[in-house]
Amino acid sequence: MPFKPILSTLLLAASTLLVPPAHAAPTTTVTTATTGKEPITPVQPARVSNRAMVELGKQLFFDPRLSRSGAISCNSCHNLSMGGTDNLKTSIGHQWQQGPINSPTVLNARFNAAQFWDGRAADLKAQAAGPIANPKEMAFSHALAVDVLQSIPGYVAAFRQAFGNDRLGIDEVTQAIAAFEETLVTPNSRFDKWLKGDRKALTRNELDGYKLFKSAGCVACHNGPAVGGNSFQKMGLVAPYLTSNPALGRADVTGREEDRHHFKVPTLRNVELSYPYFHDGAAATLTEAVDTMARLQLGRQFSADENAKVVAFLKTLTGEQPRVSLPLLPPSTGKTPPPRPFDQP
Amino acid sequence: MPFKPILSTLLLAASTLLVPPAHAAPTTTVTTATTGKEPITPVQPARVSNRAMVELGKQLFFDPRLSRSGAISCNSCHNLSMGGTDNLKTSIGHQWQQGPINSPTVLNARFNAAQFWDGRAADLKAQAAGPIANPKEMAFSHALAVDVLQSIPGYVAAFRQAFGNDRLGIDEVTQAIAAFEETLVTPNSRFDKWLKGDRKALTRNELDGYKLFKSAGCVACHNGPAVGGNSFQKMGLVAPYLTSNPALGRADVTGREEDRHHFKVPTLRNVELSYPYFHDGAAATLTEAVDTMARLQLGRQFSADENAKVVAFLKTLTGEQPRVSLPLLPPSTGKTPPPRPFDQP
Structure with a gap:
């Protein structure tokens, strides 16, 4: 079980790096699969006051x-x-x-x-x-x-x-x-329906994927209402992440050497739609992203079957997309500075 | 009345150059202000069969x-x-x-x-x-x-x-x-309401502008349901239109010397929103566009008051914009060829 100590490290990292959310969503405590309380919480529809x-x-x-x-x-x-x-x-x-x-x-x-x-x-x-x-x-x-x-x-x-x-x-x-x-939230994903008690909302395969997502340790960082977004973690924890992208991540903000290649853990809500993956966009598919994450963050090689199960679970996180009516923009006037697309800087 | 012979020329040009519309809209006969029948016809809402x-x-x-x-x-x-x-x-x-x-x-x-x-x-x-x-x-x-x-x-x-x-x-x-x-039509502009009998839909000033639009000869080309779009005309009829834009217009299609700088007459529906104007986008405002059109196409110098009246009329051609709900696009797959924004051609 090579991931156990890593999971502990991640939990520690999460507790020390966790930044309180700036908005209404409460900080979600990372829980393990054994507590009975799920580490992912449903997304609530947006309420509009103005x-x-x-x-x-x-x-x-x-x-x-x-x-x-x-x-x-x-x-x-x-x-x-x-x-x-x-x-x-x-x-x-x-x-x-x-x-x-x-x-x-x-x-x-x-x-x-x-x-x-x-x-x-x-x-x-x-x-x-x-x-x-x-x-x-x-x-x-x-x-x-x-x-x-x-x-x-x-x-x-x-x-x-x-x-x-x-x-x-x-x-x-x-x-x-x-x-x-x-207002751009995506409630009522199939996973949220399952969380709220609809046991038929997930297939057996998807549920297996969720169990693996928890037991393998993915949930240490991907938790809360957004299934992520609430901590910074090192990209390439167990083994280095090789990329030509020069971004230093959190270190660019803190100036601290130990924050090099630490990035905000992305939300996994609607991850089926938000390809390609990672800060450099290098992973084209969920299959590839799950494989890389398992290897580099958890020190684990998922079998093809395990990978497919996790991917099947991830696709249940696609929620109701915001129904946006295209806005009509008020026209410019003779006093409006014209756009300058082709001017040399 | 220097525009009278020009108007005749335009009417002749319109009759010889007029291309039958490819769609449902009937070709509109150019009528003068004295016939009682208006040369502009209302836009009908779109009907969707599929x-x-x-x-x-x-x-x-x-x-x-x-x-x-x-x-x-x-x-x-x-x-x-x-x-x-x-x-x-x-x-x-x-x-x-x-x-x-x-x-x-x-x-x-x-x-x-x-x-x-x-x-x-x-x-x-x-x-x-x-x-x-x-x-x-x-x-x-x-x-x-x-x-x-x-x-x-x-x-x-x-x-x-x-x-x-x-x-x-x-x-x-x-x-x-x-x-x-x-389906992208814009019915129920204030001008259309006036056409359909609502005499209060236009102000005195706007109606004066419409009368001038007709009497000055604008309507020779800008007529029909789209207030244009149904003929090709020479840009710079009375005096040359000076532009750095190299487009030859209709001549690029027909190869005929006499079609040089002939362009499709644009619709004036929603012209308040479709700035900047002309095929080269050189006119930033309606005031400028109306002045140029009057001088170069009709040999007429509008006074500031006349220009303002025509502009006021043109703004009554803004119709109900299509209410478009933003579509949700089906996601790509692992088999989808990835986009190549930065490849060298």
Whole structure:
């Protein structure tokens, strides 16, 4: 049973590295399969308190005018038609720059203890500010994005309705985007139905996969409502993870040598939709991802049958996708700074 | 009255160049303001006969996997959040190539006599095949796009449901996309309400603008249900249109010298949303576009007041935008050829 001591290490790591979630989701205690309490908890449907704010946030999420080119929106890389991802190894930024890291899903991101693979943003609001001003992504600036929005009467009115005042700055922009993203949860997966007592919601094979997922130790890191997202862990714990991706992960935030190649554990909700996998997008399929995780994190070689069982379980984590009506964006005016897709920087 | 002979020329041109619409919309006879019959006809809501086909077409319209990069969909350049356009002078293609011409709106495109600015596609189905294989746009091939779709069980099932057989080729792909695009009409604009007898639907100012639109001769080309789209006309009829855009327009299709710089007259439906204007996207505002059109096509200099009245009328052509629920796209499989955004060609 070579995974036992590793599991202990992981549990210790989880308890020391766990960052309290920034949002409503409670920190989930890691439990073992023997306690009777399941280590994964159901996703609850989103409750909306400020409908105008969420609608505004949805417009902003889909608005490519938040980018310098006028062509890249939040939805470009966190596509709500495709599990909240772009299904690319790494994303495409301004003037087709290659992104440094795989775009994580925005679905259930509210449950993450922190945002980005390295956790450098405390919450969704802080995260939303990043790509707008990142020269490799939307390549705009907060000031320019705000200038664009302030020139559009439809937005001025929508901000007033959402916030009850005349402020329209980057704080309001990112707050509204975060409010929309808070609604992007995926309840009622087959696994959630099983958790809630519907014993027919899973097949025998899927349930075997879940049992293996627990007994093998996957659940040490992949637990809670998002089946992950609540700790940083070293990628390549038992054996090194070989990649050409230069990201250092958590060490880029903390500056600590011991955080090198520590990354936020991704959610496994909707993992069937969020391929390719890992921070470098190197694993094209769930089969490959499960095999790599077992070997490098748990020191275990799954048989083909075991792997298939775990994959079958993982596919039961696909929940009801948010039903999004495409927003209509208020038109620019003669005062709106025009997009500049082809200008040299 | 310098426009009278020009109007006659235009009417002659319209009668000789008019191409019968490929779709249901009847060719509209150009009438003058004095006949009592209005030269613009209301847009009717879309009727859907094959719901499964339309839903499939919507998925395909939003699916970036029809591009080589996995990042460009039909909706990238014909964004249904933004009047069916990208609001860029010219679009951004594969690896950020600069498109040769302004992307026309897909809204009410079914009423066009032919598709593309030069009319090289007879109908929406033929149009849809173009960008997928255009190396400057989606940069894929029909065979590769079909390979991708055939590898995705969710698509295989959707094609079977839509077509009632097991064929899944580029003909079915483009037919489904066209079926979705046929639904993208914008009825019940304020102008349509006025046409149908609601005399309060337009303000005095807007009605003055419409009268001027007719009496000045704009209506010679901008008529019918789409307020355009049913003839090719020379850009720069009275005086040359100066542009750095090298497009020859209709001459690229016919090879005839006399078709140089003849372009399809664009629809003016939702023109408030489809900025910037003209085949080169050079006019940023309606004010500028109206001024240029009056000078170069009608030999007329509108006063600021006249221009504003015509612009006010044009804004009454904004109709009810299609309410589109974002489609959920079936996930790729291990057999799906992966996207190649960064490969060198």
